[in-house]
Amino acid sequence: MAQVISFINEKGGVGKSTSAITISQILAISGYKILIIDLDPQMNTSKVFGVQDDNLIDYEHLFCNKQTDKESVQKYIMETEHKNISLLSASRELNQLIYKIYDISKTESVELYLKHNLELLGDTYDYIIIDNSPFKSYLTSCAIIASDKIITPVNVDNFSYDGLMSLFDTIEELNTKYSLHIEFAGLFMTRITGRTTIYKQMFEDYENMFGDNFIPVSIRNCIAVSESNTTFEPLLTYDKKCTAAQDYIELVNYLGLMDNKHFRELAKYLKGDN
Amino acid sequence: MAKKKDFHVGRTTNATLNAAGGQRLQQLKAQTQYNFKFIEKDKIISNPKNEMYTQDGIAALKESILVNGLRHNLSVLYNADTDTYRLISGERRYHAICAMTETEYNNMFPSGIPCKVEPADISEIDEEIMLISANHDVRESSMEVKRWEVSRLKELYETKKISGEIKNINAEIAKQLNISERQARKYTTAEKLIPELSELLNANGIDLNEADKFGRLDEDAQKSILHIIQLNGSVNNEEYQTIKKMSEDNAKAAKSYKSELDKTSQKLEQQQQLVESLQQQISDLQNLPHEKTKEDLQSEITFISNAKQKAEAEVSKLLNKIDKMQEEQKLKSQKNIAVSDADLKRISAQAKTEQALMQIENNFTILKNNQTTILQNVDLKTRVAILKERIEALANTLEL
Numbered sequence: 001m002a003q004v005i006s007f008i009n010e011k012g013g014v015g016k017s018t019s020a021i022t023i024s025q026i027l028a029i030s031g032y033k034i035l036i037i038d039l040d041p042q043m044n045t046s047k048v049f050g051v052q053d054d055n056l057i058d059y060e061h062l063f064c065n066k067q068t069d070k071e072s073v074q075k076y077i078m079e080t081e082h083k084n085i086s087l088l089s090a091s092r093e094l095n096q097l098i099y100k101i102y103d104i105s106k107t108e109s110v111e112l113y114l115k116h117n118l119e120l121l122g123d124t125y126d127y128i129i130i131d132n133s134p135f136k137s138y139l140t141s142c143a144i145i146a147s148d149k150i151i152t153p154v155n156v157d158n159f160s161y162d163g164l165m166s167l168f169d170t171i172e173e174l175n176t177k178y179s180l181h182i183e184f185a186g187l188f189m190t191r192i193t194g195r196t197t198i199y200k201q202m203f204e205d206y207e208n209m210f211g212d213n214f215i216p217v218s219i220r221n222c223i224a225v226s227e228s229n230t231t232f233e234p235l236l237t238y239d240k241k242c243t244a245a246q247d248y249i250e251l252v253n254y255l256g257l258m259d260n261k262h263f264r265e266l267a268k269y270l271k272g273d274n
Numbered sequence: 275m276a277k278k279k280d281f282h283v284g285r286t287t288n289a290t291l292n293a294a295g296g297q298r299l300q301q302l303k304a305q306t307q308y309n310f311k312f313i314e315k316d317k318i319i320s321n322p323k324n325e326m327y328t329q330d331g332i333a334a335l336k337e338s339i340l341v342n343g344l345r346h347n348l349s350v351l352y353n354a355d356t357d358t359y360r361l362i363s364g365e366r367r368y369h370a371i372c373a374m375t376e377t378e379y380n381n382m383f384p385s386g387i388p389c390k391v392e393p394a395d396i397s398e399i400d401e402e403i404m405l406i407s408a409n410h411d412v413r414e415s416s417m418e419v420k421r422w423e424v425s426r427l428k429e430l431y432e433t434k435k436i437s438g439e440i441k442n443i444n445a446e447i448a449k450q451l452n453i454s455e456r457q458a459r460k461y462t463t464a465e466k467l468i469p470e471l472s473e474l475l476n477a478n479g480i481d482l483n484e485a486d487k488f489g490r491l492d493e494d495a496q497k498s499i500l501h502i503i504q505l506n507g508s509v510n511n512e513e514y515q516t517i518k519k520m521s522e523d524n525a526k527a528a529k530s531y532k533s534e535l536d537k538t539s540q541k542l543e544q545q546q547q548l549v550e551s552l553q554q555q556i557s558d559l560q561n562l563p564h565e566k567t568k569e570d571l572q573s574e575i576t577f578i579s580n581a582k583q584k585a586e587a588e589v590s591k592l593l594n595k596i597d598k599m600q601e602e603q604k605l606k607s608q609k610n611i612a613v614s615d616a617d618l619k620r621i622s623a624q625a626k627t628e629q630a631l632m633q634i635e636n637n638f639t640i641l642k643n644n645q646t647t648i649l650q651n652v653d654l655k656t657r658v659a660i661l662k663e664r665i666e667a668l669a670n671t672l673e674l
Binding site: 109112158161162164165168171172175176178179180181182183184197198201202205206208209210211213 | 284286
């Protein structure tokens with residue numbers, strides 16, 4: 001069964017999409033089969049992987065109905081030009097979907113259906129990475145319920161901390177409503193512009209406050225990130241040796257997502273010319 | 275002078291944020307450990323898997339709850355499709371609460387019944403395991419129910435072992451029922467008891483340790499044990515050891531009989547093959563063309579015929595031997611159905627005598643070590659003298 005990981009923070013711009021894309025790419029290069037689900041109507045992640053505006057996915061099918069076979073879910077997933085990366089892309093339609101889900105939720109426990117439908121995919125993928133919209137909605141609830149790990153990127157400020165507190169409320173609501181035991185996996189800091197006083201102080205505070213749930217691997221800001229977000233290429237394709245890429249690799253290792261065999265594959269790629 | 279930089283997570287100048295993020299997360303974690311909820315009785319339904327557990331004394335339980343309050347939360351599992359909660363443990367408490375009047379119920383449980391909500395995403399097997407474990411924790415079960423619990427858990431865990439989820443079934447059972455692994459194994463051995471002894475265990479006529487000992491004996495030995503218990507009410511260690519030894523001796527004898535029979539049968543087969551091959555040789559000499567002279571031929575045929583006769587005699591002998599062995603074994607097994615009454619009395623008496631002798635031997639050493647005390651006390655000295663006479667009289671009757 002695939003492990004489902006969601007990147008969620010109700011604060012926008014903290015690096016959810018960049019993290020989702022980069023971590024997916026690292027795992028895919030190492031040999032794992034990855035499915036990225038883009039639930040952000042802004043479609044950044046989908047467009048990086050080549051999707052145009054007019055895609056025809058019946059989201060209602062995936063979110064509002066309980067499917068019974070793998071094919072009914074698999075048919076909406078597309079292959080990308082990157083090996084081992086498949087994509088369930090977003091669209092502007094996702095905004096409308098929220099209202100549909102709300103309607104159905106009055107009579108059915110519709111927020112549980114995405115989890116059910118993703119489970120039909122079985123072992124087809126090793127990891128399913130969900131890039132969520134910052135806007136808290138039924139889509140986020142569906143993603144939270146479907147996830148094995150919920151990870152929150154935060155910036156060096158209290159805006160993103162506030163987003164985290166709101167996420168805790170959401171998780172608690174869903175646990176109570178459906179008697180689940182959704183857990184928060186951890187948070188990590190992104191867009192670090194150097195070992196500033198504020199960074200060091202916030203890092204220490206997060207460590208004291210959240211203990212094991214604070215992931216002490218921070219992602220340094222580097223120009224390659226902005227540049228790759230401009231050319232719409234995944235980070236390692238653009239510059240596999242940049243500092244942010246190195247930090248993301250360390251993050252993947254820290255989270256225990258990669259075993260030695262797969263790490264060797266990654267090492268080969270990093271050393272090579274491709 | 276520049277202001278000293280002091281930045282903190284959750285702390286702002288205008289204090290608009292909840293700075294207790296760590297505590298918030300701890301709360302969240304606590305909820306996943308023990309999810310507590312007040313639930314209205316209409317949303318709770320019985321679990322068909324709780325059939326095994328008795329539902330008696332509901333009226334009395336209701337009174338008890340009205341007086342003392344509900345001591346233990348119910349344990350439930352949420353079903354999102356029907357928006358109801360299925361009972362894992364607490365059937366009796368639930369039925370007792372439902373037997374209350376509306377007024378009584380509303381007074382006792384204004385927000386609903388206090389429940390622990392178990393995590394919803396568990397398999398059917400895990401649900402049943404949880405159910406058995408939860409019931410075991412809150413009920414004082416009879417031996418019969420406990421045995422059922424262990425055997426049912428064994429079945430459930432067998433599936434998990436096949437799928438590779440667990441390694442040691444007895445260890446898992448021990449964990450669920452809060453007993454030692456050794457204890458769990460005793461229940462397994464107890465399943466090998468003959469029906470009468472099994473029922474005796476259920477009725478607390480024998481305990482689990484005895485059941486464990488007896489379960490290892492063969493059927494006949496167990497029948498003997500049963501007989502002794504029926505005569506004397508219990509079986510002591512010497513009697514058990516004697517029967518165990520007999521059982522082991524029987525097993526040894528049966529093993530040696532079998533190996534003897536196998537050996538003899540093998541010899542028989544070899545001889546029969548020899549007879550066949552000699553016969554073939556004779557036929558060849560008589561029918562096939564060859565270059566030997568008539569006299570040579572005749573003497574060769576005679577020689578082989580003699581060998582063949584000897585072999586046939588040997589075959590006959592072996593067949594007889596096998597018949598005899600099987601006859602003897604049949605008689606023996608007919609005799610060995612169970613130890614006779616006379617034998618049992620003998621075994622019992624022997625065991626009692628051995629026990630008594632052992633006690634005297636032990637006590638004799640004590641007397642010997644206290645010679646000074648005896649010498650200084652007239653009463654004691656007299657009693658030892660009387661003892662001496664009694665032992666001498668016994669020795670005489672035994673002609674020692």
